[in-house]
Amino acid sequence: MLASNAPVYTAKTLAQALQLRADHPEAVLLAGGTDVMVxxxxxxxxxxxxxNLWGCEGLHGISEDGRKIGALCTWAELKEHPALPMALRACARTVGAAQIQARGTVGGNIANASPAGDSLPLWLAADARFTLQSLRGRREVAASDFFLGYRKTALAADEILVDIQLPVQKGELYYKKVGTRLAQAISKVVLGAYVHQEGGVVRELRVALGAVAPVPLRCRALEEALVGGPVRPELAALVHQDIRPIDDVRSSAHYRAKVAENILRTWLGSLRGC
Ligand SMILES: Cc1cc2nc3c(=O)[nH]c(=O)nc-3n(C[C@H](O)[C@H](O)[C@H](O)COP(=O)(O)OP(=O)(O)OC[C@H]3O[C@@H](n4cnc5c(N)ncnc54)[C@H](O)[C@@H]3O)c2cc1C
Structure with missing residues (x-):
């Protein structure tokens, strides 16, 4: 039940949602409500x-090839979809527990833009594009241009996140979450990474981390050092050039920095000979 007497406008279609969004820019969008309620x-x-977007046609569903994900898709839907990358399905399994997975949506996770949001590094690593729509029109924003600052995104006041698009990839996505427990734990560090290797040479690499800065971020120094050469796990220490972890209730800056380097070194080590 809402802890508020504020009016709730309910959209059944995307067209209605866009109209209501334009008419009531002060209204807080509600998808699964698992962040908003907190x-x-x-x-x-x-x-x-x-x-209220929940139940709004046109924002649900995952395309058969797994390349288009509706913003209202829940973690429960993602974790079962056979065409999605395994790393994304693994991520869906680590969000909250069954109740949150049944109600929480990918769109909510992205728009909420918590630096510790589990899926955010994966969208960066996958080079995903977000479709944003308003009555003014539709535009696509690259995940790497979407997170502008602490809980600040490229969404304009009249826009709704409609879907997430994944490009065709030759390489592999990887996901690793470090939290206090396997379930119901907010990340202390979360890694999303993508690599494409040919003949032992790294051709494409995107490494993204969450919970180590005010925004989820790409580890550019590490990427630049590795692309064009063999995998060198010892370069994991370059991650410190990009991250800016802090002390908070969940962890210390020192621990986060150490873990970020360690999980990267382990992942890079696992790629040798692939
Ligand atoms: C007990 C518990 C455990 C949790 N565990 C995790 C966890 O392990 N990992 C994790 O990452 N998160 C976790 N969360 C946070 C939350 O469940 C997720 O972020 C979830 O994906 C949010 O989705 P939602 O649909 O509930 O978002 P909502 O709460 O409905 O919305 C979140 C924000 O996004 C905006 N929004 C929603 N949909 C759209 C849209 N289509 N377009 C534009 N803006 C939109 C809303 O206005 C709001 O600002 C947890 C929360 C709880 C309560």
């Missing part, structure tokens, strides 16, 4: 109104 209960969100 903020409301903690008195950290002012919501004069809500725009």
């Amino acid at each position: 903020f409301l209960e903690a008195d950290r969100l002012e919501a004069p109104a809500f725009l």
Whole structure:
């Protein structure tokens, strides 16, 4: 139940959602509500109104080839979809527990833009594109251009995240979450990575980390050092050139930095000879 008496506008179609979004720019979008409810209960969100997207046709579904994911897809849907990369399905299995996976959506995770959001490094690593729509039109934004600052995104006040598009990939995606437990744990560090190798040479590499800076970020120094040569796990230490971890209730900056380097070294080590 909402801890608020604010009006709730409900959209059944994308067209209705866009109209309501334009008419009520003050309304807080509600997908699964698993982040919004926490903020409301903690008195950290002012919501004069809500725009309920849950049940809105046109924002659901995953294409058969797994390349287009509706913003309202839940983690439960993602973890079962056979055409999605295994790393994405693995990520879906680590979000919350069964209840959150049944209700929480990928779009909510992305738009909420928590630096510790589990899926965010994976979208960066996959070079995903987000489709944003308003009555003014539709545009695509690369995941690497979407996260602008702490919980700040490229979404304009009248826009809705409609879907996520994954490019065709020759290489492999990888995912690793480090938290206190396997379930119901917010990440202390989360890694999403993509590599394409040919004849022992790294041709394409995207390495992204979450919970180590105000935004999920690409580890550019490491990427630049590795592309065009063999995998060298010892270069994992280059990650410190990009990350800016902090101390908070979940972990210390020192621990996060150490873990980020360690999980990268382990992953790079596993790629040798691939
Ligand atoms: C107990 C618990 C455990 C959790 N565990 C994890 C975890 O392990 N890992 C993790 O990453 N997260 C976790 N979360 C956070 C949350 O469940 C996820 O981020 C979830 O994916 C959010 O999706 P939602 O649909 O519930 O978002 P909502 O709460 O509905 O929305 C979140 C934000 O996104 C905006 N929004 C939603 N949909 C759209 C859209 N289509 N377009 C534009 N803006 C939109 C909303 O306005 C709001 O600002 C947990 C939360 C709880 C309560």
